[in-house]
Amino acid sequence: MLYPHVKMHNLQLNSVVSHPPREGSGLGRARLPSGPIMTTITPVNSLRSLPDETGHFGKFGGRYVAETLMPLILDLEKEYRKAKQDPAFEAEFQDLLKNFVGRPNPLYFAPRLTEHFRKLAPAGKGPKIYFKREDLNHTGAHKINNCIGQILLAIRMGKTRIIAETGAGQHGVATATVAARFGLPCTIFMGAKDVERQKPNVFRMKLLGAQVQPVTSGAETLKDAMNEALRDWVANVHDTFYIIGTAAGPHPYPELVRDFQSVIGHETRQQVLEAEGRLPDMVLACVGGGSNAIGMFHPFLDDPEVAMVGVEAAGHGIETGQHAASLTGGKPGILHGNKTYLLQDEDGQITEAHSISAGLDYPGLGPEHSWLHESGRVRYVPITDDESLEAFQLCCALEGIIPALESAHALAALPQLTAEMDEDKILVVNVSGRGDKDIFTVAEALGVEL
Amino acid sequence: MTRFETAFSKGPALVCFITGGDGDTAANLDALVEGGADVIELGMPFTDPMADGPAIQEANLRSLAKGTRTADIFRMAAEFRARHPQVPLVLMGYANPMTIRGPEWFAEECRKAGVDGVICVDIPPEEDAELGPALRGAGVSLIRLATPTTDTARLPAVLEGSSGFLYYVSVAGITGMQQAAQASIEDAVARLKAASDIPVAVGFGVRTPEQAGKIAKVADGVVVGSAFIDLVKQHGDNAAGPLRELTAALAEAVHSAR
Numbered sequence: 001m002l003y004p005h006v007k008m009h010n011l012q013l014n015s016v017v018s019h020p021p022r023e024g025s026g027l028g029r030a031r032l033p034s035g036p037i038m039t040t041i042t043p044v045n046s047l048r049s050l051p052d053e054t055g056h057f058g059k060f061g062g063r064y065v066a067e068t069l070m071p072l073i074l075d076l077e078k079e080y081r082k083a084k085q086d087p088a089f090e091a092e093f094q095d096l097l098k099n100f101v102g103r104p105n106p107l108y109f110a111p112r113l114t115e116h117f118r119k120l121a122p123a124g125k126g127p128k129i130y131f132k133r134e135d136l137n138h139t140g141a142h143k144i145n146n147c148i149g150q151i152l153l154a155i156r157m158g159k160t161r162i163i164a165e166t167g168a169g170q171h172g173v174a175t176a177t178v179a180a181r182f183g184l185p186c187t188i189f190m191g192a193k194d195v196e197r198q199k200p201n202v203f204r205m206k207l208l209g210a211q212v213q214p215v216t217s218g219a220e221t222l223k224d225a226m227n228e229a230l231r232d233w234v235a236n237v238h239d240t241f242y243i244i245g246t247a248a249g250p251h252p253y254p255e256l257v258r259d260f261q262s263v264i265g266h267e268t269r270q271q272v273l274e275a276e277g278r279l280p281d282m283v284l285a286c287v288g289g290g291s292n293a294i295g296m297f298h299p300f301l302d303d304p305e306v307a308m309v310g311v312e313a314a315g316h317g318i319e320t321g322q323h324a325a326s327l328t329g330g331k332p333g334i335l336h337g338n339k340t341y342l343l344q345d346e347d348g349q350i351t352e353a354h355s356i357s358a359g360l361d362y363p364g365l366g367p368e369h370s371w372l373h374e375s376g377r378v379r380y381v382p383i384t385d386d387e388s389l390e391a392f393q394l395c396c397a398l399e400g401i402i403p404a405l406e407s408a409h410a411l412a413a414l415p416q417l418t419a420e421m422d423e424d425k426i427l428v429v430n431v432s433g434r435g436d437k438d439i440f441t442v443a444e445a446l447g448v449e450l
Numbered sequence: 451m452t453r454f455e456t457a458f459s460k461g462p463a464l465v466c467f468i469t470g471g472d473g474d475t476a477a478n479l480d481a482l483v484e485g486g487a488d489v490i491e492l493g494m495p496f497t498d499p500m501a502d503g504p505a506i507q508e509a510n511l512r513s514l515a516k517g518t519r520t521a522d523i524f525r526m527a528a529e530f531r532a533r534h535p536q537v538p539l540v541l542m543g544y545a546n547p548m549t550i551r552g553p554e555w556f557a558e559e560c561r562k563a564g565v566d567g568v569i570c571v572d573i574p575p576e577e578d579a580e581l582g583p584a585l586r587g588a589g590v591s592l593i594r595l596a597t598p599t600t601d602t603a604r605l606p607a608v609l610e611g612s613s614g615f616l617y618y619v620s621v622a623g624i625t626g627m628q629q630a631a632q633a634s635i636e637d638a639v640a641r642l643k644a645a646s647d648i649p650v651a652v653g654f655g656v657r658t659p660e661q662a663g664k665i666a667k668v669a670d671g672v673v674v675g676s677a678f679i680d681l682v683k684q685h686g687d688n689a690a691g692p693l694r695e696l697t698a699a700l701a702e703a704v705h706s707a708r
Binding site: 054062063064065066067068069070071072217218223224227230231234235236237238333334335336337342344346347348349350351 | 496497498499500501502503504507511514519520544545546547548549550571572573574575576577580594595596597598599600601604608619621622623624627
């Protein structure tokens with residue numbers, strides 16, 4: 001086994017214990033970079049050293065693409081290695097995150113939710129709950145972090161046209177935003193069904209100057225939009241950069257998306273140290289493709305005292321077959337350039353995902369999550385549509401924050417998790433996006449006519 | 451001699467593709483052979499055919515909608531082999547259906563069904579371990595794709611471990627769309643043939659006897675797919691006649707090119 005020590009982490013929630021900050025894990029931890037993407041020296045046996053040089057996370061990841069794309073993928077990797085070493089690239093990335101995206105966003109202590117769950121929990125249980133406020137970013141979600149990084153890479157590579165896939169439209173809006181900011185033409189592929197379901201975001205993308213291409217093949221949702229983006233890319237490799245929206249796809253995408261999103265975890269680390277003087281006992285995030293989760297988790301992977309929970313969308317329930325929980329209800333396979341857990345039948349045909357949250361409605365997830373799942377470092381739990389709706393309303397009512405339905409899945413794991421944690425523990429939830437985009441979906445689900 | 455060697459030894463070969471389970475596959479395969487096809491490619495349907503244009507995408511979905519299973523594809527292959535002992539048969543498809551039960555299982559099924567070669571669109575040389583060793587171990591050719599973006603530095607990696615023939619994808623794009631310029635095809639084929647002894651077949655965007663004849667002047671084989679798929683779409687379960695006719699016209703052009 002590649003990482004035998006991983007199994008030693010005790011991830012049972014009821015035995016999460018607090019640790020004093022480890023030597024060197026404070027603000028002055030010298031070997032940590034100030035920014036999220038500069039190359040760091042990682043200790044031997046670090047969980048943060050993957051992917052390997054062939055782009056694999058254990059048996060997951062890889063580069064399963066048509067030959068036409070292979071040379072470009074290799075180029076992208078080379079260019080990314082160079083960019084990672086280039087202080088000017090890092091400086092521009094950080095400047096845009098600060099002045100265009102509005103980072104750092106706050107780590108917010110959620111007093112009423114904390115109180116609420118303490119009341120429900122057994123005596124002495126119910127940790128302090130903090131929110132990492134990715135919802136306060138420009139464009140309203142974490143997606144923009146990655147788009148900034150990728151468009152800077154596109155420009156470095158001399159590409160003059162941007163394409164992207166989108167499901168709910170959040171990644172499409174973020175891509176259209178950076179394309180406008182840098183004056184590059186941009187085509188967004190979006191399932192025809194999603195175009196119909198997500199009209200406000202379609203209009204936003206158009207306002208931002210993007211061309212929105214409805215995809216009518218397959219089930220007309222995110223997976224088909226990704227197929228169509230890959231088809232466009234294959235035909236336009238000479239001038240086109242594909243900004244993939246999540247930490248999936250062929251290597252080096254899972255790695256570079258993770259690195260760009262790791263700003264979430266790096267900030268959280270600093271902020272929680274400032275607020276509490278120690279690391280959190282648990283970080284919690286929703287997992288669709290898994291970019292917000294990996295961005296939160298990755299900077300903490302080598303801190304065994306930090307437990308991690310990823311929340312998958314269980315849709316109508318795992319037992320109904322109508323869900324998007326690839327780890328709970330799928331098995332490893334190859335799709336969209338990487339090997340990872342997928343929803344599929346026994347012949348390897350991909351099955352349709354379902355979630356009330358369009359951003360989680362995908363039959364796979366990033367390969368690093370598959371690896372973290374099998375290694376046992378991160379625990380993944382399913383949350384249904386109904387549970388997420390309840391958490392959505394609770395967060396609105398108690399904290400004055402309308403979370404994205406994606407983020408509401410993470411919040412919906414709180415009843416279970418908080419009941420098992422002592423009240424002096426610290427739990428950070430990544431609120432990956434704001435929920436304004438979801439109010440029509442929520443209204444419909446609650447039977448409210450707008 | 452292997453079936454591939456025999457097929458390519460007679461001059462330029464016509465390679466014909468249809469999707470398994472779309473229409474009456476047995477009758478359609480027979481029609482291709484009767485029309486003069488030298489090599490048959492049988493498409494394994496997949497829900498997410500990323501490298502295919504609309505025609506073959508729809509064929510994949512039509513086939514799956516009829517309930518086609520992997521076992522059905524191997525049954526079609528085995529029955530084809532029984533009816534046509536000499537015609538090389540290639541399975542073409544995507545990585546997930548080919549690897550889901552393990553590469554050894556897939557390679558062994560190919561061997562048992564009399565399949566001569568496999569084209570897997572989304573397993574590049576970098577991921578060869580996923581399927582290549584198992585196929586070679588079972589005596590089944592792994593047929594790789596070379597494309598306009600495959601440069602000279604990369605070509606040896608593409609050729610390594612491949613056999614049967616090399617499939618030159620003449621356009622950077624998806625199946626059934628635009629055709630490559632003849633000059634670019636000639637340059638590419640010359641480059642590929644200089645690097646390897648295995649036959650080079652050219653495909654993507656080839657629809658008419660005229661195009662096929664021109665390519666056959668320089669290449670060892672010409673691959674036609676979407677034009678057949680269009681006929682299956684149009685004629686449903688009664689496509690054999692039209693398929694035979696188109697194959698005959700293409701074969702005439704290809705076989706008389708040199």
